[in-house]
Amino acid sequence: MTTTTEAAPPEVIPLPPTKPRRKLTAYWLLLPGIAWLVVFFAVPMVYQGSTSLQTGSLEQGFRLTWHFATYWDALAEYKWHFVRSFSYAAIATALCLAVGYPLAYTIAFKANRRWRNVILILVIAPFFTSFLIRTLAWKTILSDGGPVVSALNTLHVLGITDAIGLTSGHRVLATPLAVVCGLTYNFLPFMILPLYTSLERIDPRLHEAAGDLYARPFTTFRKVTFPISLPGVVAGTLLTFIPASGDYINAQLLGSPSEQMVGNGIQKQFLNVLDYPTAAALSFILMALILGMVTVYMRKAGTEELV
Amino acid sequence: MEFNEIVDGLPEPVRKAWERSLTSGRAALTRRMLLRATVLMAGAGSLAACGIPPAKSSAGEVSDSSVKDLSDSEKVVDFSNWPLYIDVDEKNKDRHPTLDGFTAATGVKVRYNEDVNDNVEFFGKIKPQLAAGQDTGRDLMVLTDWMAGRLIRLGWVQRLDPANVTNAILNLENRFRVPDWDPGNRYSYPWAGIQVVVAYNRKATRGKPVTSVSQLLDDPELKGRVTFLSEMRDTVGMVLLDQGKDPAKLTTADYDAAIARLQKGVDDKQIRKFTGNDYGQELSSGDIAACLAWGGDLIQLRADNPDIEYVIPDQGYVASTDNLLIPARAQHKKNAELLINFYYQQKIAAELTAGINYVSPVAGIKDELARLAPDVAENPLVVPTPEMAAKVHVFRTLTEAEETDFEGKFSKLIGA
Structure with a gap:
C-alpha cells in the first residue's frame, strides 16, 4: 500500500521554528486586523481629511484647494457646541462613575455567584433594544406632567436647578439636565463593565489583611481597593466620555435648540446643508480635541495597568 | 526598505532606469530623498484623488440609453418606500393587497423595502452610487418634492416613457400638475400628498x-x-x-x-x-x-x-408631495413605470388611500373611497374640502x- 510508504518515519523530529520565522507568523496573524484598520479607519480618515480642505458644491463638484480657513470658520461658529459637548460628556461621565462604582463594587464583592450573573445581565439588558428607543423612553420618564417631574417640583429641586441653569420653566425635558440624564443612562454600562472586571480581580484576602492591620473599612477602600481598581476607572471614564462627547441623539431628542452638541452640527452640515468640508473639519477638530484631552488624562492617571 | 527590495521582480530595463535615476545625472537624488518624495507624492495624490466630481457630468440623462432595461427578461421591481406608507392586509401584516394586485395583473414581482426614513439620510445613502454613475439596486423610490427636485436637477433620475404611464397622465389630480421642479411630470408622479x-x-x-x-x-x-x-x-x-x-x-x-x-x-x-x-x-x-x-x-x-x-x-x-422616481441606471425601468401606472387607477388609489390616510393625487377616487372607508372619505385631512384646497400653498423650488x-x-x- 502506498499510504504506509508515504507516512513520515517517526524518528524525524521537526526542527523548532527559528526566531525570525516566529516573528513573521505574528505579522501574518496581524494582517486581518491591519487590513481592517486600513480599509475602515485609515482610508476614511484620509478621505475626510481631504474633504475638509476642499471647496465647491454638490453640483459643481468639490476640489482640493487646501482651504484651511474652513477649520477656523467651523471652530468659530461651533465653539459653544464644543463647550457643551465636553461639559455634558464630563458631567455624564462623573455621574456614571458615581452610579456605576457602587454597583460594580456590590456585584464584585457583595453578590453571590448566582446573583452576580443576574445583575450583570440586567446591566447589559438595555443593549437588547435600540439606542433610539431607549432614549425615547426618557421622554416618557421625564414628561412634564409625569411623576418624576412632579416629585422634583414638590421637593423644590427644580427651583434650584432652574436657578443654576440646569433646567428651565420647572420642567426637565428640553433642558441640559435631560440631555445629561440621557447620556448618563445610555453610557452607564460602558462604565460598569470595566469597573467590574478590575474590582472582581481584587483578592478578598487583601481586605482581610487590611482589617488585620487595623484599617477601618473606609481606609481599606481608600488605600487598597480604589487604587487597585484605578485601571478600571480610567478605562470606564474613557469609554464613557469619548462616545458621549460625540453623541447627537440625546441632544436631538431630549434637548432644545440651546442644548445641541457638536454631533448635531456635524450631522446637519453633512446631511442638510451639504457642506461636506465644514462637516469633515468639525469631525477632525472633535477628534483632535478628544485625543488631546485623553492624552493629558492618561498622563495624569497612568495607564500601565490599563485593562 | 532597501533598494533591492523596491526593484526586486521588476523587468531589467526598468530596474536599470531606477538605478540610473538614483545614482547619476542631473536628478541624482539620494535614495532616502527619493523615497520620501515618492511617499509624499503618493500622500498628496491620494488626498487630491478624494475630490468629489461635479454631479452632473457623471450620471444623468445621457446614461439612460446606455443602460439595458432588463424588465422583459426579469419580472421584478425593487421599490424603496417610507415605513407604514402602504396598505397592509388585516390578517397578515407582511402582505400588501395593492402590491399583490400589481403582481397578479402584470406578472411583475415587487421587492418592497421600507428603507426610506428621512429624505436627507436616504440621499446620503444613495449618493455615492449615483455620483459614480452606478446602479443603486433600486428601480423605484419615494422622496419628498424638494428632494425629488434636487435629484432631477443633478440628473440622477430617469425620464419616464409616457406610453407606459398613461393612467398617470390621465388621472393625476389637476392641482398636482405642473410642479415647478418637474413641469409636465417628465420624471416623477406623486405617491401621496x-x-x-x-x-x-x-x-x-x-x-x-x-x-x-x-x-x-x-x-x-x-x-x-x-x-x-x-x-x-x-x-x-x-x-x-x-x-x-x-x-x-x-x-x-x-x-x-x-x-x-x-x-x-x-x-x-x-x-x-x-x-x-x-x-x-x-x-x-x-x-x-x-x-x-x-x-x-x-x-x-x-x-x-x-x-x-x-x-x-x-x-x-x-x-407638499412624496414622489415616485426611477433612479439613474435602474435595471427594471419599464417594470417601475408599470407600477406607477397601476397605482394611478382610481380603484387601486382608493385602496391605498384608505390604508395610509394621506391625500391621494389621483382624481375621481371619492366614490370608491366612500365605499371602502366612509370615515376616511369624509376626513378633510385626507380629502380636503374645497375651502381647504383654496388655502393650500407650496414652497417654491430653490436653486x-x-x-x-x-x-x-x-x-x-x-x-x-
Missing part, C-alpha cells in the same frame, strides 16, 4: 383653541410648550404664510424675516424644540400644548387621543445656492 396644519392638545391648553402660527409664537400661555417641524420648508413656509408672504414666491429677504421671527421664539424660550415624527407622543401626553403637525399623523393621533384637535390657519397652509444658504440659516436656528 402631505399637509402641514396647526395641532393642539385641548387638555393642555385648558380648552383654549390655537388657531394660527402667530399664536404659537406669541401666546404666553403656550410658552415652552410649542414645537415646530425640523423639515425646513414646512416650518418656514407656515411662518411665511402667517407673515402674509407666499412661499411659492419667496425672496431671500422674506426668508430671513421668517427666520428672524422664529429665532425670537427660540430666544424667548417660547419654542421648545424642532421635531421630526417624534412630536406625537409629547402632543398626546400634553408636554407639547400646540405644534405644527402633518395631516396623516393626526388621524392616528386623534384616534388614540380625542383631545387632540387641528386647525387650518386662515392665512393658509403648506402642502442650489439658495438651498445651501437657507439650510445653513435654518440649521443655525434649530441650534445645530
